[in-house]
Amino acid sequence: MRMSRTFIPTLREDPAEAELVSHKLLLRAGYIRKLTAGIYIYLPLMQRVLAKISRIVREEMDKAGAFEITMPVLHPAELWQKTGRYNDLGPELMRLHDRHDRPMVLGGTHEEVVTELVKGELRSYRKLPLNLYQIQVKFRDEIRPRFGLMRGREFIMKDAYSFDFDEAGLDLSYQKMVDAYQAAFARCGLDTVMVESDTGAMGGKSAHEFMVIVDTEGGEATILSCPDCDYAANLERAESLPKEQPKSSSEAPRPRSAVDTPNAKTIEEVTDFLNVKANRLVKTLLYRSGDQLIAALIRGDRQINETKLAHAAGGPTVEMLDGPTVEKLTGAPVGFAGPVGLGREVTVIADEEVAVMVNFIVGANARDKHLVDVNLSDFRIDKTAVIRGAEPAERCPRCRKGRLVSRRGIEVGNTFKLGTKYSQALGATVTDDAGNERPIIMGSYGIGITRTAQAAVERFHDERGIIWPGPIAPADCHLVCANSDDAALARAADQVYESLTQAGLFVLYDDRVERAGVKFADADLIGIPWRVTVGAKGLAKGTWEIKRRDRDAAESAPFDQLVDRLKQEMWP
């Protein structure tokens, strides 16, 4: 690939539109260009990176016994109406109409289509298990696209769907995908952490995410993991053992009384005013889940986890009530809500920590008043659950020893045990050995191909540019002719290009008439793991220079040994 001929528009300055390092670098190094918000063109270098990632993923999927197909991007809306997701997903699902005014959608994922396909063709349990996958463009009309390929509206994803007869089969299929994922990411040169995650809008009962750990702004999600065992979960899902039990649990209950707390609305204001610690308070947070009203009780020093609360409430999501609604419900401005005296129309869900507290402080449901020495007998709790968020340094819920540590990561893959949500809705059943119709048990498994590429850049770069892991780099070697205006040197470089190519390397050859400094700067920016420099001094001495992108030192190799040396370094 001669740089003088191909299309690698590098930029000297950071584009104004980019915030993240990886986004800036992909633009600056000439990998991508934006067409419109959240939609990108992949330029020749990017195309090669994506092809390499896709190839690795494809090989691992094939090895795991999955079969590649290609499904349409445009789907009839009817299919999505049947599973209920046409309504559940909201405007993120891109809706449009064809010329006959028939409602259509752009596929953001393909559970509906693949289930519809299998429904017509799989009649017997004998045909199971089956796993079908594709590498395809997906479209999600994100509320707010950002970070380049990280949260684009159009992106490339590998999505696989497993079909099993029973739970045991699903477990097996799931494990195969997990193994394939770990192999695929490892082959891409990326360390990933597999974390437990929430199933969200996908439905289903169990899910994991594969995260690339980064220490930059690009870490979109926080994960908590245990250094002593293999427990890891994203923040939404993570659980923990509490750091300490509230001391109040050993006290004798006292009768409650009201105190004035003028303008003390926040936990901090109340603790300052009453001169107590936050863990003696109980926060009352008011939510709505569907048409159900919820009061969530949580210790003052804790954070609520809305995902857990939603699970406890039995709804898909919860939404905090706005100020006026809170006022109507409690008779007091926001900041003075409490559980005592709340009506039956409100479901009271208490965190398990609250359920052991004694003589605590709550809002009085009256302006500028709190109640002290409140006890569980003073009000009604409809349900007790873990609804607080786990925090770093708390103990691991699995091994009960390790202290959880917090890290940030980029999600590059996910796996869901879907169960029968889609097969039931679409009537995808097989006949069992007794002749009964049973819904197929499904799993779904995604890898963001474009996102993986950007995650690699976010993970591997320095101040000069990208440092690709070898297996997904757009080329094996970057050949720089230090002075392409020098005919003798240019001829020598052409020969090196020939012999490297002959040896089976894919070479990006900088044969442009540019100054050496420009070429080196572009080489660092583009980030190919190996650089070979053909220069005048070397020509005189009979050596060419070899340099790794991730190291400062360069070394020289005699002409006739160059190819072997490189091959040996690259594939030892």
Next chain:
RNA sequence: CGGGGUGUGGCGCAGCCUGGUUAGCGCACUUGGUUUGGGACCAAGAUGUCGGAGGUUCAAAUCCUCUCACCCCGACCA
């Protein structure tokens, strides 16, 4: 959708507050020359519906109204 911000040559920006007649700078680009291992130098040159529409005014990149696009924060999410 709420809050904030930006649209001026391919890219990055200044000019706008305080309207004024040829709209400027750096980079990139073209031509010629010198230079040639870490983003060269000299000379000459090309490139603008100042996001769009309407309005105010003798006069609008600049003021007003509407509109579109993009970016950042939030809700959402792979």
